[in-house]
Amino acid sequence: MMQKIYSPEKITAMAKDLFRYERSKQRLDGWFIAKETECLCKDKYSQYDEETKKAYILKEMVNAIPLEISENHIFVGTQDDAFAKSYALINPTFKVEEFSGYCDPTAVFNDIDINEEFTKERIEKIREIYSKTPYVTQLSEVYNKAENDTKEVAYFIEQVTGHLVPDFRYALKYGVLDMMEKAAPAMKIALESVIILAKRYQELAKEQLNGASKERAEQLKLIIDTLDVVPKKGATNLYEAIQMFILLWQVMCLEQSPNPFAFSVGNADRIFEPYRNGLDREYTASLLKHFLVFFNVADRSWAISQNILVSGRDIDGNDLTNDTTYALLDAYYDMNLPQPILSVKLHKNTPDKLYGELGRFFFSPGVLTPSLFNDDSLYSMLSAYGVDDEDLPDISVAGCQEPLIMGKDNANTTNSWLNLPKILELTLTGGISQLTGEKLADIPKGNLSNIREDFYKNVGFYAKRMADSANGAAMALSNERVPFLSCFMGGLESGIDQRDITKQGTKYNGSGCLIHGISIVSDSFIAIEKMLNEHPEYADKLVDALKNNFEGYEEIREFLLSCNKYGNNIPDADNAAVEVTNKVADIVSSQKNYLGNSFRPDFSSPSTHLLYGYWVGATPDGRKAREMLGYGIDPLFGEATNGMGFRILSNMKLPYEKMVGGYASHLGIDPKYFRSESYEDKGVEFKVKIVNPLFFSKDTGVAPFYLYVNVTTPETLRKVLANPKKYAPSGVYIMRIHGTFVNFLDLSPAIQEDIIKRLDPHSTALGA
DSSP: OHHHHHOHHHHHHHHHHHHHHHHHHHOOOOHHHHHHHHHHHHHTTSSSSSHHHHHHHHHHHHHHSSSOTTOSSSSSOOSSSGSSSSGGGGGGTOOOGGGOSOOOTTTTGGEEEEESSSOOOHHHHHHHHTTSSHHHHHHHHHHHHHHHHHHHEEEEEOOOOOOBBOOOHHHHHHOOHHHHHHHHHHHHHHHHHHHHHHHHHHHHHHHTTOOOOHHHHHHHHHHHHHHHHHTSSSSSSHHHHHHHHHHHHHHHHHTTOOOOOOOOOEEEEHGGGGGGGTTOHHHHHHHHHEEEEEEHOGTTTTTOEEEEEOOOOOOOBBBOOOOOHHHHHHHHHHOOOSEEEEEEETTOOOOOOHHHHHHHHTSSSTTTEEEEHHHHHHHHHHHHHTOOOOGGGEEEEETTTTEEEEETTETTTTTEEEHHHHHHHHHTSSBBBBOOOOOOOOOOOOOOHHHHHHHHHHHHHHHHHHHHHHHHHHHHHHTTTEEEEEHHTHHHHHHHTTOOOOOOSSSSSOOEEEEEOOHHHHHHHHHHHHHHOOOOGGGGHOOOOHTTTTTTTTTHHHHHHHHHOTTTTOOOHHHHHHHHHHHHHHHTTBBTTTTTOOOEEEETOOOHHTGGGOOOOOOOOOOOOOOOOOOOSSSOOOOOOHHHHHHHHHHHHOOOGGGGTTTTTTEEEEGGGGGOSSHHHHHHHHIIIIIHHHSOOOSSSSSOEEEEEEOOOOOHHHHEEEEEHHTTTTTTOEEEEETEEEEGGGGGGGHHHHHTTOOOOGGOOOOO
16 A cells, blocks of 8 residues: 555655754754643652653653644654753854753753743743652752762763663564553553554544545555554554654653653664565665654754664674665665764675665765774674673664663663863872862872872772762662663563662663773873983973963973874883773773662763863873863874874774773774775775774774764865855755764854864875
8 A cells, every 4th residue: 555655756755855844843842841741740640659650641741742744744753842952062052161061950941942832930830840859859969969079070970871772673563562461560551652642643644634635645544544553563564663663762752851862773774674575675765764854853953862773793693784774774875864873783794785885975075974883893892791692683882882782781871971181180189170279189199100000099089989979860860760661671571660770670781981081191191101201300390380281381291292192003102091991991890880780981972072171171191271182092183193004003902892881983084095986886995994904803802893984174174164055055964973973064163173173184094
């Protein structure tokens, strides 16, 4: 029936019109209606336990939110009601110096533009109720207690479950009614929500039949008939599977509104391939274009950090690329949307055909580029970490780059953030801020001749305080139970809510710690030690030089800048980076979360290298106060000057086996180094010149497993900014920004400049 109603060309045209309609939305008010409903009906269910109460409230929210089916919807469902206009980094007015994190959950109420419907009085009433909930009051206590440590970001904490990858495969195959027979009481009630939502959409579609054109009436009847099947029963074709997936996702996000941070899909090609039923690549791609549009919310595609994977291998090393893999790539390339994130798992047996298909992404200006993951390395690392063999094929990517097991891993990935350069600053000063002069910690002043050990001692001091604070935030969040989500995270089997802090509801559990500034610290160690050997007269002046941001101490700074830096394949500098990574990873992983599981070291910095760098004074590597930190595991921009080969050799020395929470790494690559004529040949050339040396040439230990690239030059991006109408006539010019891609033109000037700086062409020169 579907193919009689729609041609692939028609489906594609409707997807592009739907995206334009979505980007025209200037308001996001549905989340407020959902939160208002929750606040006003809590007393109605006060006799129930927290999970059951939240399940009933979710049903109320599903009944309260406004629904729409536009003329270009071929599937029903939206994420709009789960998100507010809050994400700072894609806000053009964002300023590094004004960002203070997402520590006040009531701040979201500032995002609504007051009008006749959403009056100030209405908004403030709900803010007041929400501010007195156990979640908000407990969280405020945690942040108040940690204020001295977080005000200048020695560490930071967030009240988030973290990035997650739910597993919808059982639901797609058997349906929600089957799940309800197996579910614990609260989860059964929560699952009813998606059936209610489907029924509401079905009734709306029936209403729209009146006065509809013959063509649109046939489309609406397909929606109506499909909602008779899913989500109650399992999907029998790709259209039903996508529709069911969208409805499940909508309710899951609504349950955590506003701003669930953030869900990812997993291997979408494997999820949907069983339902393709012989549909050709073009038709499959056209349907998946609507699937991609669903992840874009309003005028700036506010729902970021939602990741979709393709390709990869099985436990025996066999390639799992399928026809849906290529259809998804077609959908991504043609639509070129700001969201969702595209990631590709590569391995030694990845076919050249896939690299060829990726060439068009890397070498088309203004087109999204996928993140790249070394699946061989992920298997090795996670197997050694304790993941069972049966779960390894379900390695997925959550958010920007965190490796998790789909449906089985609650890693609380962004629970804590550790700022190593700030701890080094406080070690050198005895706990006094170089920026403000304020005493931030009662720690002894470090001895330059013993700076490494003094620093590691203070990392341990702050890591313990960080873990205590992060656990406090997680405990506060446990007041906000998630019975619907839990059904897709092991709760169907265990009956335990994912946010339960006394019982482990998922097979794997941990807490994340994003570690910042390894290159700043390691380069500082090298500079201090060389200074003591060659210019001991500088030793008594160093702290004053740093405090004064090197003003009047230019000679000392020039010496510090001249010292060996990580990223140039120089043994002492690289060995220092390896040592810092090893020791800090061990300190972090020794911390225990609320269930007694380890914190997972994650060496990534999603634009926080800017935000946290703003709160770090001048450092002994020669970096000036408030400048950015090194991005992830990369050298500080401008410090790796010997080209791509030497930078990769430095990179490969790091202990990736300890980066169980993930890491970040970026290469800005000049397209002039790729001489092939076609996109396909350039894709294979990219494999030979970039992927193979980085991912597949290390003989011992765990090889690098993550990379994202921007194939462009600083000059090109400055031209785009100077004349966007010429170089981006659609208003969309996609660039990578940490683990996600965004519309470059949507970003604040600070973030745009960060992307341009970190292209760092000298560090990635390939030679003639």
